[in-house]
Amino acid sequence: xxxxxxxxxxxxxxxxxxxxxxxxxxxxxxxxVDNQLATRLGFAVTELLGGCICCSLVAELAPVLEGLAxxxxxxxxxxxxxxxxxxxxxxxxxxxxRVPDLKIVAATLVDAQRIEELMAVVTPLIIRQIRHADRVxxxxxxxxxxAEIAAARRIVHEIDPSSRLQLHDATAPLSTDLAExxxx
Numbered sequence: 001x002x003x004x005x006x007x008x009x010x011x012x013x014x015x016x017x018x019x020x021x022x023x024x025x026x027x028x029x030x031x032x033v034d035n036q037l038a039t040r041l042g043f044a045v046t047e048l049l050g051g052c053i054c055c056s057l058v059a060e061l062a063p064v065l066e067g068l069a070x071x072x073x074x075x076x077x078x079x080x081x082x083x084x085x086x087x088x089x090x091x092x093x094x095x096x097x098r099v100p101d102l103k104i105v106a107a108t109l110v111d112a113q114r115i116e117e118l119m120a121v122v123t124p125l126i127i128r129q130i131r132h133a134d135r136v137x138x139x140x141x142x143x144x145x146x147a148e149i150a151a152a153r154r155i156v157h158e159i160d161p162s163s164r165l166q167l168h169d170a171t172a173p174l175s176t177d178l179a180e181x182x183x184x
Contacts, residue, residue, distance in 0.1 A: 009174045021043050085129075105135065136166070
């Protein structure tokens with residue numbers, strides 16, 4: 001869906017604004033790939049491997065965040081879960097973290113090209129991801145057709161008419177609206 005691309009764009013924008021950034025990356029497998037690029041770009045990366053960050057690894061999330069807060073002192077921590085993560089579970093786990101002034105923004109990235117296909121297979125998961133997000137971002141604008149983007153907008157609106165919808169084109173700089181929504 002473009003999660004890593006978006007996470008790195010947010011990290012770069014935050015860094016350009018003078019913020020210290022750390023990333024927590026969740027890979028369901030035993031080895032991570034996304035972390036290598038983020039590390040090469042100079043961001044502190046913590047991996048949670050071998051399971052889902054909102055299920056089997058949920059107990060590790062708060063201690064990892066607390067450790068980052070104590071050691072690298074980030075102004076922003078971007079958590080990139082697997083695509084099957086449950087935002088409500090992540091937010092609940094983060095609320096247990098003993099980190100002063102913790103502000104949590106849950107964003108769900110919708111793949112404009114595949115949302116209709118995915119709705120046919122994992123409807124309940126997508127509904128929960130959209131309904132529990134503070135921001136819903138429709139991605140892949142750079143490669144999706146106008147019809148796919150319109151369908152994605154319609155699906156998101158049908159699931160949650162009050163969703164705070166943002167659009168994202170991976171080939172363009174992070175939009176000011178999206179940056180403000182996620183970094184404010």
